[in-house]
Amino acid sequence: MDPLFTTQILKYKGDESFTCNDTLVREIKLEIFINDEKVGALMATPVDEQALTIGYLMSENIIAKVSDIESIETKDDGMSVHIKAKIDKENLAKLNAEGVVISGCGRAHTANIDPEAIEASKISSDAKFSKDEILKQMSTFYTQCELYEKTGCVHTAKLFVDEKTFFIGEDIAQHNTIDKALGKACLAGVDLSQCFLMVSGRLSSEMVAKAVMHKIPVLVSRTAPTCLGVMIARKFDLTLCGFARENKINIYSGEFRIHG
Template sequence: MDEKSLSLWSTTKYHNHLKETEYDEIAREAAITIMINGEQYATIVCTPNDIRPLVLGFLASEGLIRSAEQVLKLTVDEDKGFAYAELSTWVEFAERTERWIGSCCGKSREFYLKQDVKTAKTIYSFIQFSAEQVYQLMADFDKKAEVYGRTGGVHQAALASAGGIITSAIDIGRHNALDKLYGHIMQNRISLKDKCILFSGRISSEVILKVSKIGAGLLIAKSAPTDLALKLADDLQITAVGFVREHKLNVYTHEKRVTGDPSHRDVRFSN
């Protein structure tokens, strides 16, 4: 069992009128308080693994750093639930109150628009993936979703090239999964020019903004988008692909990054 991601819980189960008790594997949840230059900045509710990449990705998403080198020192005390970051940059704490960032869906981050204006990027990459490559990447992505398969309680994000998945991250919070991925990219100085991001959840406006901050031009997701997400993706020149299931997918924006089999003719659907 993955001790950092999973725990066991005694569960009473009914099947019709039959009752039994089993131990279920449950996704773990913990609070990590981020201290910046000796002061408390935020508390994140997360899956307590890959904390260092999570903190790096979070700080970058917040616009506090632009590279891992700006973090002079990062110490994680998992037992006490603290991460201590010393930054080379000055952070404004005036008129701030303690923030608690939950793992639930929906807008949970403060300074949503202010921070996004500072950190969101228009993507100019010219990568192309075939529809067949997208299908295969999602199939490989599903195979890596072990913790989701065992608990049903986490999100997953992955970085991939046309050749396959490079790295993946899980968390109970969709933002945290993307931040962990972002932190890994920063730590390893991975170029995003020929990469895409795979995501297990729906495509919300916040997810598009996060992908923009990371710098990827192609987002491949299993679920549906929102209209605001697609407006943002169109504006930020991100290709949003949703409902990737078996050999079906929807390309909503900037379709030039996804190509079909040239031997197949176009079919136009109408109501």
């Protein structure tokens, strides 16, 4: 399914009005099946559905590693993803009990990421990055995001590995962008402990928790973190950077990974 849709609109510019075509982004309910059982659904943009599903299930600790996946297939014109995999049945049961559907920019919830009781170890990555490198990558962030460039309607995430290697996630739902970018990276066999992750939106508790669950050492945004987001980052030694724009950057935790 094409993630973009073109429709005719009436547009006002000053005192003049005219009809023109406008490009919109589609929104679908993506159903997830594991071992022939429907386990949930995500409201999402219909692009990178398999990466989204893998990133999401790994962030929920339902699938531990990519090698546990036997097969993955997109069906129903991109409306469902079917996975055969070795899974954690206890965490899957929690997901089923919640009956979770994650939606766009409203209240989001992931069943096994309780910000106050995250079952994860501290991030021990020895990776270090210069503030200049982070600001350089943030300055070109949006120019590499095709759906954002065409519609201005999606959130974006970018996992930076090196100058030639990075993974983009774009979606109507901010948390989905992380799952898409990290799902792609996991499929490519990338060592996430040596990367940093950039996101377009606020650094909420859920966004920070997803980075923690994937052991990403550095999370960066152009905007602000929440109080709970900072508390989680400090608890798990995640380097959390906000307001990264122009020549400025605020570091809320894990400052030892950033140098001048």
